Amino acid sequence: MPNLLSMNGLSNEQIMHLLKRAAQFEHGEQASLEGAVVNLFFEPSTRTKMSFEMAEQRLGLSVLPFETAFSSILKGETLYDTVKTMEAIGVKAVIIRHEEEEYYQQLEGCKVAIINGGDGSGQHPTQSLLDIYTIHQEFGRIEGLHVTIVGDIAHSRVAKSNAAALEQLGANVSFVCPAEWSGDYETTDELDSLLGETDVVMMLRVQHERHAVSALFSKERYHKEFGLTEARERKMKKSAIIMHPAPINRGVEIADSLVECERSRIFKQMANGVFVRMAVLEYAMKGRD
Ligand code: CP
Numbered sequence: 001m002p003n004l005l006s007m008n009g010l011s012n013e014q015i016m017h018l019l020k021r022a023a024q025f026e027h028g029e030q031a032s033l034e035g036a037v038v039n040l041f042f043e044p045s046t047r048t049k050m051s052f053e054m055a056e057q058r059l060g061l062s063v064l065p066f067e068t069a070f071s072s073i074l075k076g077e078t079l080y081d082t083v084k085t086m087e088a089i090g091v092k093a094v095i096i097r098h099e100e101e102e103y104y105q106q107l108e109g110c111k112v113a114i115i116n117g118g119d120g121s122g123q124h125p126t127q128s129l130l131d132i133y134t135i136h137q138e139f140g141r142i143e144g145l146h147v148t149i150v151g152d153i154a155h156s157r158v159a160k161s162n163a164a165a166l167e168q169l170g171a172n173v174s175f176v177c178p179a180e181w182s183g184d185y186e187t188t189d190e191l192d193s194l195l196g197e198t199d200v201v202m203m204l205r206v207q208h209e210r211h212a213v214s215a216l217f218s219k220e221r222y223h224k225e226f227g228l229t230e231a232r233e234r235k236m237k238k239s240a241i242i243m244h245p246a247p248i249n250r251g252v253e254i255a256d257s258l259v260e261c262e263r264s265r266i267f268k269q270m271a272n273g274v275f276v277r278m279a280v281l282e283y284a285m286k287g288r289d
Helices: 012-026 047-058 079-088 103-107 125-139 157-168 191-195 219-226 230-235 266-285
Strands: 036-041 062-064 091-098 113-119 146-150 172-176 200-203 241-243
Touching (some): 012 125, 036 047, 047 266, 079 091, 103 113, 113 125, 125 157, 125 241, 125 266, 146 157, 146 191, 191 230
Parallel strands (some): 036 091, 091 113, 146 172, 146 200, 200 241
């Protein structure tokens, strides 16, 4: 069974299989997996870690606790040796979030299933899958939709995972950000001109912790130039939805009043994360002994 490290290795067929299983879990289907899993989070997380734990519990898995601050990582143990230790004691899958981009390259040869919970500014495949699931749930398709991703593109693993997968599934993806945060993408700073033709407005968190220099913008200026304000929300298509992977800087990327507005699917995304992660765990673990 495959590890899930990046959206780049997933075919459309595999993505649609995971979405179908997630929908079955959402509609009450149960599944039971055997064995123990560990969530190895070396960067902070609320949603990803908690929803993996919820998914693991619903699948009947044993979840072994791991806290970096009380682990032998503090004695200098490498990530490879930590994962090999999990494998040696009988763990079947590890979910890893790590600040190093492509940390998983150093884990080649490990037999335990590896699910990437986010690698630096690299990839966040389960976030992308839950985003695609949420969009598909709304529109019944991905092909032909216009998705506008707004914000800190260069530092965002969510943007990178979604850009590749959404385009592969036939969506038209636009990127809006300050020129300094374009990374490898063709971007514009003209958010207003795209709003009337966009089906999904996906706002990204400004990732202050990944910026080498102090913030380019004050919060007020960023909100005015790139944030989803109430005035911009009024320019959106009637059927368009608002997404954000969260955590949210309220009043910066998005007006506080819009976080839970009718168009917002932000908390729905979080709820969907549990079903999608159940599907991913099943996919990665089934058949492993
Ligand atoms: N969206 C997301 O990855 O949130 P957390 O950092 O809280 O896991």
